[in-house]
Amino acid sequence: MKSISLLDKNSNIAILLAGIIALIIGVGVARFVFTSLLPSMLENYLTISFAGVLASINYVGYLAGSIFSVFIKDINTKVKFFRLGMFLAVSTTLMLGITTSETVWIISRVLAGFGAAMALVVGSAIVMNKLNIQNKTKAMGIHFSGIGFSILVSDFIVRIVFHFNGTWQFAWIVLAFFAFVMSFYSMYILSYDKEVKQNSVKHHIDKSLFSPFVIILIMAYFCEGVGMVVQGTFLPDIINSLKGLEGFGSFTWTLVGVAGIPSCITWMMLAHKYGSVNIIILAMFLQVIGILISALTNNVYLNLLSGILYGGTFIGLVALFMNLGGKLAGNNPVMLMGALTTAYGIGQVAAPLYSVALIEHFKTYDYTLYVTAFIVSGGIVLLILTKIFNLKGE
Known part of the structure; x- marks a missing residue:
């Protein structure tokens, strides 16, 4: 029986796992965990109006990233922007834990949205490209289950922090640390050992x-x-x-x-x-x-x-x-x-x-x-x- 290596870049299981982890970081930590923390932040920091603005501009960043990603044709360039997305997801999350500057929060939420698009749209494209399986549609269904996991895992981390009487600021820091550690696996698996040669296809x-x-x-x-x-x-x-x-x-x-x-x-x-x-x-x-x-x-x-x-x-x-x-x-x-x-x-x-x-x-x-x-x-x-x-x- 062939053994399964989770460190094998060409293993379908490793590719799907890396894709799900990328969604947990890019979608869960950089986007949806804001919803988990919102009630606590509304108690002693955010107003409902500023919360709405932050939510809206996060989606502005995501929209910009999504549209931008549609036009990235080269798979090697996709890998670079996927890594940028992982970096933005981690760094912008950390910013929310160490400062209450409204300007920093606004900038962070825009960049987090862009990073989320790189993780979801670009990361999913890399997963689909790397999968060596006949029925990729079913496999991508497994991959997109990562959006559900992204909500569940990030919410679970918040619950643990609050269970030990941590603040919402500390929760952001813990989430950033978690995302930082886990991002290395996704960036390693969702990459190529050598540059992939691709024919550029132009669509009119x-x-x-x-x-x-x-x-x-x-x-x-x-x-x-x-x-x-x-x-x-x-x-x-x-x-x-x-x-x-x-x-x-x-x-x-x-x-x-x-x-x-x-x-x-x-x-x-x-x-x-x-x-x-x-x-x-x-x-x-x-x-x-x-x-x-x-x-x-x-x-x-x-x-x-x-x-x-x-x-x-x-x-x-x-x-x-x-x-x-x-x-x-x-x-x-x-x-x-x-x-x-x-x-x-x-x-x-x-x-x-x-x-x-x-x-x-x-x-x-x-x-x-x-x-x-x-x-x-x-x-x-x-x-x-x-x-x-x-x-x-x-």
Whole structure:
């Protein structure tokens, strides 16, 4: 029986493990752990308005990095930018633990967003390139389960720090140390012993790609970007703000990570059997239910379910939209992937800003949740219209 070496750069298991660790660092530590720490930071440092600004500019950095990464063709250059992403994830996290300068925090969150894009978009491209397996789609489903692990692991570290009466500042420092140590494995495995020779393929702008269906798909993905980021930024504080649910926010966020781990594989399997558009509509509908729960009831079990519905849908929806976009683009994915990513990113940037305005005006999260549910529902209606008018999608 052939032994498995986790230090073998060409081992599929090592490649997938390195990719998941990269997501834990780049997505968990550099992006989502902000949500875990938000209730604590709101108690003695952040205002809700500044928290919204920080969330928004983090997604500005991520959007810029995502669009930039689409145009990095050379795999050797990808490796360099992936390493830059790991460095940014670690250094910007450390900054949040050792200073309370608002200027430093703003710069750090922008750069952390860019680093997250390098870890997720560029790192995933390296994983896919290195995998030596016939069915890469299933393997990439395993890789993207790392987004769920990123929430779970980073939240677990925060819980340990708080268990020993640590502060949120110390939590950032511990997270930075964890990311620093673990990043070496990902950077080692997701690299090449010698420069890879690649033929440069230039894709020209093909306006015919942007059919009525594709335009609607892009608009629906914008709506999903809004739906993803509101709970992704505020969910623990939303739960803690409900009468009788003080302290349940952290546990709800843990459930988000648990539900997120198998979601990508599950939704992709369903899409293969029942069609991508049908499953996207179903997933977005479940997400709307999860969003509305906290505005309509303070029942503990239903609000825990809201976390499960969020974690169980948002990761899968990214995979569903991007997979469908890839199918529609054929051999010319750059423009279509860029358009989808941009629309999603604009939704992510805008949502925290209107959320903060509504929260400050009404002194409750309810109206933010109503507006968010309405926008995501708009995306569902758009996709249903493509079915009614039989617009070509799949």
